[in-house]
Amino acid sequence: MSVSDPIIIQWVEETLDGNQDAFAELVNTYQHAVYNLCYRMLSERTEAEDAAQETFLRAYMNLQRYDPARSFKTWLLSIASNHCIDRLRRRRLTWLSLDDPLPPSLSLSSDEPDPEDATITNERSAAVQELLDNLNTDYRAAVVLRYWYEYSYAEIAEMLDTTESAIKSRLFRARQALADRLKQETHADSIIRPVLETL
Numbered sequence: 001m002s003v004s005d006p007i008i009i010q011w012v013e014e015t016l017d018g019n020q021d022a023f024a025e026l027v028n029t030y031q032h033a034v035y036n037l038c039y040r041m042l043s044e045r046t047e048a049e050d051a052a053q054e055t056f057l058r059a060y061m062n063l064q065r066y067d068p069a070r071s072f073k074t075w076l077l078s079i080a081s082n083h084c085i086d087r088l089r090r091r092r093l094t095w096l097s098l099d100d101p102l103p104p105s106l107s108l109s110s111d112e113p114d115p116e117d118a119t120i121t122n123e124r125s126a127a128v129q130e131l132l133d134n135l136n137t138d139y140r141a142a143v144v145l146r147y148w149y150e151y152s153y154a155e156i157a158e159m160l161d162t163t164e165s166a167i168k169s170r171l172f173r174a175r176q177a178l179a180d181r182l183k184q185e186t187h188a189d190s191i192i193r194p195v196l197e198t199l
Contacts, residue, residue, distance in 0.1 A: 008072045016063055027056055030073060033149075034080050040144045041084035043133050051087060055080040077149065078159035081141045085160075088137040131178050139174040142167055 008029070014022035034055050039048040058079050059066075066075055132140050138160070145156045146167075153164040160167070 009068050012063060012066060012068070012072065015060070023060060026059075026072070030076055031056075033073065034076060037077055037080050037144060037149070038084055040129070040132060040148060041081065041137075041140060042087060043129060047087070051080065051084055055083055058083065074151065074155055074159065077145070081145060081159060082161075085137050085141055088140075131181055134181055135174055135177055139170050139177065142170040143174050146171060 008026070011022040011025050015026065031052065035048055035052045038051040038055070039045065042048050042051060055076065059076055062079075066072065132143065135143065141160060142156055145151045145159065146153075151159070153167045156167045157164045
């Protein structure tokens with residue numbers, strides 16, 4: 001388990017001492033990662049923003065429980081993922097329209113693409129999000145944490161309060177479910193398959 005940078009630990013300690021500016025630095029550092037996870041989980045911008053805000057509020061309220069021997073980002077995304085799972089369990093699934101492109105920060109390419117590439121990227125991003133929306137909430141969390149954030153099985157198990165074998169099982173079942181869904185979406189095969197093959 002990786003340890004946070006010394007500056008992160010310093011900001012945490014200063015926040016615990018009452019320095020609000022230090023917590024603002026933590027928010028600025030991790031707000032994009034938290035929002036992106038919430039968006040992948042919840043599929044809706046406004047709700048993702050609310051979930052991200054709630055994540056930071058919960059982190060602030062429980063900061064004294066943070067273990068400096070653990071990565072702060074991992075701890076924070078654990079709060080975010082579990083909060084999103086709770087939200088998903090409290091509501092009916094929200095479908096992301098294929099006409100609603102993902103925010104630029106969620107693009108599959110970090111380079112500035114030409115218009116044709118941008119269109120393909122947006123189609124793939126939307127198609128992948130639609131596939132994610134069809135997954136069980138626990139499977140979705142495991143997929144997002146593994147393939148978007150590249151956490152290990154052990155880290156994901158700790159974040160979701162389960163075992164490594166359970167995470168491996170969820171990921172295996174998620175891949176099966178995505179593959180089955182892909183077979184049904186033959187018209188989108190050329191868009192989705194290149195992405196699915198990376199999972």
